[in-house]
Structure formats: C-alpha cells, structure tokens
Amino acid sequence: MHSKEIFNIVKARRESLNVTQETLAQLSGVALRTLKQFESGKGNPTLQTLQKLGDALGLEVTVIIKNRGINA
Amino acid sequence: MHSKEIFNIVKARRESLNVTQETLAQLSGVALRTLKQFESGKGNPTLQTLQKLGDALGLEVTVIIKNRGINA
DNA sequence: ATATAAAGTGCAGTGAAAAGCACTTTTTAA
C-alpha cells in the first residue's frame, strides 16, 4: 500500500462519513494544514499522525505479511 | 494496532528471517541508529521509514476499516 | 449571479524524526 493509497483511503473515509476537513482536524487533533497536505497527495506523516486520523475515522493502521500463500 | 505492536512485528519478522539489525539497515536504507530505536520500543517513525523497513522484510503497511461487521 | 462553505497553497517557525559517532551491555560461539 503506497502513501497515496493510504491518503486516498483516509479521504474517502472522511467523505463517506460526511465530515469536513476542519471537523476531522478538530476530532483527531491533527492540524488542518497537515490534513490538507495529505488529502492533496503530499507529505510523509508520522505513524502517530496517521493513527490520530485513523482513530477519529474508525480506521486502523496495520502491518501485515505479504505473500500469505508462500510464507508461513 | 499500537506503535509498539508494529515495532514488535518488524522485530519478529527480522528475527524470523535471521537478519541482523545492521543488515536490515543496509537493505532497507534506514539508518542503524533509527532501527535500533524502534526495536527497543521508542520512536515515532514516518510512513516512509516504516515502508522502507516493510519493503525489505516483506511486510506491508495498510489502513483498514474497523468493525467490519457493523460498518459497510 | 453571488454569498458562503469547503478545500487547496505559499511561506515561515518550532520541534522532533533521521542519522552519525562513540560507547556500553548483552548474546552467541569457540
């Protein structure tokens, strides 16, 4: 999952919940300026920032093993 | 998934592949000092750093929707 | 058409992530 895909998921989720960037910024504790950056495809968020947004949106940041068929 | 869980997965994966921190640092392009921080439970990596480690270890950073039973 | 709300952008300051270096501690083999 590339950065931009992740940004798109955050944006899509926010929109599907009918929440403005400003409201999400308040709910998540992430600055509006920062959120705008991500939704316009730029930036390199810290894990903490991603998790704040995730918490507010009902999303979870996970790390999974690729190639489940081949590896254990 | 909390930060420390993610760190633990990275560490466990590295160990299961029998790779040293030093080798992983070289393979991933993440500095040894930075990697050491994470594996000792500290720090707040950027998405890019997490993805570099993930790429080297066959792990993927994803964002998923919580409560799959309740939400669409 | 035109207010109003929402989203996008440039610039600058602050703090923290990333990294290098030197050193200590722990683990692993011989």
Add this chain to the structure above:
DNA sequence: TTAAAAAGTGCTTTTCACTGCACTTTATAT
C-alpha cells in the same frame, strides 16, 4: 571463560514533519 558479534544508549547535527497564518481556488447552496 572469553573473544566476537549483535544489540542497546547518550549525545549531537541535520533534515523535515507539524503547525499557524494569510491567501486563492473550487464547491455548494440561495
């Protein structure tokens, strides 16, 4: 037991994420 390898830690510098502010552009009504 004791070298050697691997992992952990303190200190420092450099880079950049995060943020605020001011402004522009684009949607969304009325």
